[in-house]
Amino acid sequence: MEIDTDLLIIGGGTAGCLAAVEAKELDPDLKVTILEKAHIERSGCLAGGINAINVYIHEGESPESYVRWARWYAMGLLREDLALTMAREINKAIEKVEKWGLPIPKDDKGRYLRRGRWGIHVFGESIKPILAKAVKNAEVDVYNRVVVTNLLTKREKVIGAVGFGVRNGDFYLVRAKATIVATGGAAGLYKPKNDGEAHHKIWYSPFNTGTGYAVGIRAGAEMTSFEMRFNAIRIKDVNAPIGTIAVGFNAPVINSKGEKFMQKNYAHLGGEAAPTPLRVHGPMEEIRNGRGPCYIDTRRLNDKDLRRLKEEYLDEYPTLVLYLASNGIDLKNRFLEIYGTDPYIVGGHCNAGYWINTDRSTTLEGLYAIGDVAGGASSKFVGGCFAEGIIAARAAVDYICNKNALEEVDPELVDKERYRTFAPLWRYKEGRHGPTPKEMELRLQKVMDEYVGGVHQFYLITEKGLEIAKIEIKALKEQAENLIARDLHELMLAHELIDRLDVAEVLIHHLLYRKETRWPGFQDRVEYPHLDDKNWLVFVNSRKNPKTGEIEVFTRPYEQIVPGDRYNP
Amino acid sequence: MLTIVIHHEKCTGCKGMKEPLCVKLCPGDLIMIKNEKSFIRDPGDCWDCMACVKSCPYGAIETKLPYELGYKDAHLIPKRKGKIIVWELVYSDGRREVFERQVRL
Numbered sequence: 001m002e003i004d005t006d007l008l009i010i011g012g013g014t015a016g017c018l019a020a021v022e023a024k025e026l027d028p029d030l031k032v033t034i035l036e037k038a039h040i041e042r043s044g045c046l047a048g049g050i051n052a053i054n055v056y057i058h059e060g061e062s063p064e065s066y067v068r069w070a071r072w073y074a075m076g077l078l079r080e081d082l083a084l085t086m087a088r089e090i091n092k093a094i095e096k097v098e099k100w101g102l103p104i105p106k107d108d109k110g111r112y113l114r115r116g117r118w119g120i121h122v123f124g125e126s127i128k129p130i131l132a133k134a135v136k137n138a139e140v141d142v143y144n145r146v147v148v149t150n151l152l153t154k155r156e157k158v159i160g161a162v163g164f165g166v167r168n169g170d171f172y173l174v175r176a177k178a179t180i181v182a183t184g185g186a187a188g189l190y191k192p193k194n195d196g197e198a199h200h201k202i203w204y205s206p207f208n209t210g211t212g213y214a215v216g217i218r219a220g221a222e223m224t225s226f227e228m229r230f231n232a233i234r235i236k237d238v239n240a241p242i243g244t245i246a247v248g249f250n251a252p253v254i255n256s257k258g259e260k261f262m263q264k265n266y267a268h269l270g271g272e273a274a275p276t277p278l279r280v281h282g283p284m285e286e287i288r289n290g291r292g293p294c295y296i297d298t299r300r301l302n303d304k305d306l307r308r309l310k311e312e313y314l315d316e317y318p319t320l321v322l323y324l325a326s327n328g329i330d331l332k333n334r335f336l337e338i339y340g341t342d343p344y345i346v347g348g349h350c351n352a353g354y355w356i357n358t359d360r361s362t363t364l365e366g367l368y369a370i371g372d373v374a375g376g377a378s379s380k381f382v383g384g385c386f387a388e389g390i391i392a393a394r395a396a397v398d399y400i401c402n403k404n405a406l407e408e409v410d411p412e413l414v415d416k417e418r419y420r421t422f423a424p425l426w427r428y429k430e431g432r433h434g435p436t437p438k439e440m441e442l443r444l445q446k447v448m449d450e451y452v453g454g455v456h457q458f459y460l461i462t463e464k465g466l467e468i469a470k471i472e473i474k475a476l477k478e479q480a481e482n483l484i485a486r487d488l489h490e491l492m493l494a495h496e497l498i499d500r501l502d503v504a505e506v507l508i509h510h511l512l513y514r515k516e517t518r519w520p521g522f523q524d525r526v527e528y529p530h531l532d533d534k535n536w537l538v539f540v541n542s543r544k545n546p547k548t549g550e551i552e553v554f555t556r557p558y559e560q561i562v563p564g565d566r567y568n569p
Numbered sequence: 570m571l572t573i574v575i576h577h578e579k580c581t582g583c584k585g586m587k588e589p590l591c592v593k594l595c596p597g598d599l600i601m602i603k604n605e606k607s608f609i610r611d612p613g614d615c616w617d618c619m620a621c622v623k624s625c626p627y628g629a630i631e632t633k634l635p636y637e638l639g640y641k642d643a644h645l646i647p648k649r650k651g652k653i654i655v656w657e658l659v660y661s662d663g664r665r666e667v668f669e670r671q672v673r674l
C-alpha cells in the first residue's frame with residue numbers, strides 16, 4: 001500500500017490526536033494521515049481512561065511558577081524553554097477537549113475542580129473515544145492496525161515511514177512532507193513484578209514498546225536523558241497509580257512501624273509531596289532496610305471518601321477495584337501496600353526522549369516529536385501531551401507550506417525496508433529456526449533487571465552490571481537477526497522486541513555516562529551516590545551513527561530561564 | 570484463572586460484522602475469532618484496560634484477575650447507558666455495590 005500525504009502522524013494517542021485535529025484546523029486542505037498500531041478508539045495510555053488531567057495552570061499560578069515546580073520535581077534539571085512553551089498552551093488545549101465532549105466537573109464559580117496544585121478532576125473513562133471522534137470529525141485519514149517499523153530518510157531528512165498491516169499483512173509505504181512521531185514511551189524493557197498470566201499487569205501500557213525512540217535512534221536522531229528512567233511507586237500487585245489516593249485524598253505513606261517516613265526523612269524536600277524520584281526512593285529504602293512493607297494510610301477516609309475513591313479508580317484503573325473485591329479488602333481495616341514498578345522510559349514523566357526544539361522539531365529535518373516520546377520536559381502528563389500536539393502541528397504545517405514537495409524514495413531502500421519488516425515471518429515460512437519474540441523478551445527483561453537496576457535489585461545500578469549488560473544486549477541484537485514470527489501478531493511482537501533492544505542499548509550508554517546520582521529512585525549509581533551540580537548540571541545526550549552503528553554520548557548545557565532556587569518549588 | 574473470560578454461551582461472534590468490537594478495539598491485538606466465537610490469544614498479555622468488556626453488546630466478556638493477584642471470586646461488570654456507565658461490583662462474600670459515572674458531556 002502506497003500513501004502520499006502532507007502530514008504523517010505516527011501513533012494516534014493523546015498527543016497524536018491533538019496534533020491531527022490542529023493541523024486540519026490550520027489548513028483544511030492538508031492531507032493529514034495517522035498510522036496507528038491498534039485502533040485509535042482505545043489505544044495507548046488512555047485505553048482504560050483517566051480520572052485527572054495533570055498539569056493545568058490554575059488561578060494564581062503561571063507558566064513560570066509551573067516551570068519552577070517542574071524543575072524542582074526533576075531535581076533541578078529541565079528544558080525550561082520546552083516546559084514554558086508547553087505550559088502556555090495547556091489550558092486552551094484542555095478547554096478544547098472539553099468542547100469535544102470530555103466531562104470536567106466545576107466548582108460553583110465555574111472553575112475546574114483542583115486535584116493537587118497542578119491537576120484537575122475529569123470524568124475521563126471515555127477520553128480516548130472522545131479524542132478519536134474529534135479526529136474523525138476533522139476528516140483525518142486514519143489507518144488503524146498499521147505497525148510502523150521504520151522512518152524513511154534521505155540525507156538526514158525524514159521523508160515518510162514504513163510499516164505493516166497487522167490484519168491484512170500489507171506493506172505500508174508512506175511518503176510525507178512532514179512527520180510527527182507520537183508513539184508514547186517504552187514498557188517491557190525490564191522484568192515485571194508479576195509473573196506468568198499477570199506479567200502485563202504493569203502500570204505503563206505494555207503495548208507502547210518504545211518504537212518512536214527506536215525509529216529515531218536508527219535514523220540518527222539525537223536523544224536526551226534516557227538515564228532518567230521512570231520507576232513509579234504504585235499500589236502493589238496491580239500497579240495502580242497512587243496519585244488518586246495520595247494527592248486526591250491527602251493520604252500519607254507509612255512503613256511497617258507506622259512511621260510517616262516521607263515526612264520524617266524528606267521534610268526538607270517536600271515530605272509527602274517530594275519530587276517523584278524521592279517518592280520512589282523513600283519507600284524502596286524502607287523496604288530494603290527491613291522496615292517494609294510500606295502502605296498508603298487510608299485510616300482518615302470515611303465511607304463517602306472510600307466510595308469516591310472506588311469511583312475514581314473505575315474511571316482510570318478499574319482493576320484496582322476488582323482487586324479489592326477479589327481479595328476481600330476493606331480499606332477501613334486494611335491498608336493498601338505500595339511498591340515500585342518495573343522501570344519505564346517515558347518522556348511525559350521524565351526527561352527521556354527526543355532532543356527537540358521549542359517548536360517540537362527534532363534534530364532530523366522534517367521530523368517532530370511530541371508526548372511521551374519527546375524529551376527534556378518531564379511532568380507533562382496528559383495536559384502537556386495535548387499542548388505539545390498543538391505546538392508541533394503548527395510548526396509542521398508551517399514547514400509543509402514553505403517546502404512543498406514529496407521526496408522520491410529510492411527503490412532499493414523500499415526493498416530493504418520491506419525485507420526488514422517481514423523477515424521474521426519469512427524466516428519462519430522457510431522453516432528456519434530461531435528464537436521467538438517471547439523467548440527473547442524474557443531474556444531481555446532478565447538482563448535489564450539483573451544488570452541495569454531493575455525493581456528486583458531495588459533499582460541499584462553498578463558500573464560492572466552496566467558493562468555486562470552492554471555485552472548481553474549486543475549478543476541479543478545479533479540473535480534478533482534470527483527472530484521468527486509465526487503470524488502477523490507475532491510479527492508485531494518481533495518488532496516490539498527489536499525496538500526495545502535499541503532503546504535498552506541507548507539507555508545503558510546513558511546510565512554509564514552520568515557519573516552522579518541525580519535522581520535517587522530513578523537512577524541510583526552505586527559508585528557515584530551524590531548529586532554533583534558542579535560537573536553534571538547538563539543533559540546527557542546521544543546519537544547513534546546510522547552508518548557505523550556506534551553510539552556517541554555527549555552533554556548539552558542546561559539553561560536556566562526562570563530565575564530562582566532550582567531546588568525550591 | 571484468566572485475565573479476561575469470554576463466556577461462550579453469550580458470545581455470538583458478532584456474525585455479519587466486519588470485525589466484532591472486541592477484536593477491533595483491543596489495544597494489544599489480543600482477541601480473535603475462531604469458529605464464530607471470540608478467543609484471547611494469550612491471556613497473560615492482557616493489560617486490563619477493559620475496552621473489550623465495555624464494548625461487548627452481549628456482556629459476554631468479563632475481566633478476572635489472575636489467581637496470583639486475586640484469589641477469591643468477584644465480579645466487576647460495566648454497562649454503558651448513553652452518557653453514563655454503570656459499574657456493578659460483587660465482592661467474594663456476595664456484597665454488592667453499584668457505581669454510576671458520567672462519561673460524556
Ligand SMILES: Cc1cc2nc3c(=O)[nH]c(=O)nc-3n(C[C@H](O)[C@H](O)[C@H](O)COP(=O)(O)OP(=O)(O)OC[C@H]3O[C@@H](n4cnc5c(N)ncnc54)[C@H](O)[C@@H]3O)c2cc1C
Pocket residue numbers: 010011012013014015016035036037038040043044045046050051052053054055146147148149182183184185203204205207208209211212241316317348349370371372373380381382383385
Ligand atoms: C495507567 C496510566 C494512567 C495515567 N493516568 C493519567 C492521569 O490520570 N492524568 C494524567 O494527566 N496523565 C496520566 N497518565 C499519563 C498520560 O496518560 C501519558 O503521559 C500520555 O497519555 C501519553 O501520551 P502519548 O500521546 O505520548 O502516548 P499514547 O497516548 O500512549 O499514544 C501512543 C500511541 O502510539 C501508538 N503506537 C505505538 N507504537 C506504534 C507503532 N509502532 N506504530 C503505530 N502506532 C504506534 C499507540 O498504540 C498509541 O495509540 C497515565 C498513564 C498511564 C499509563
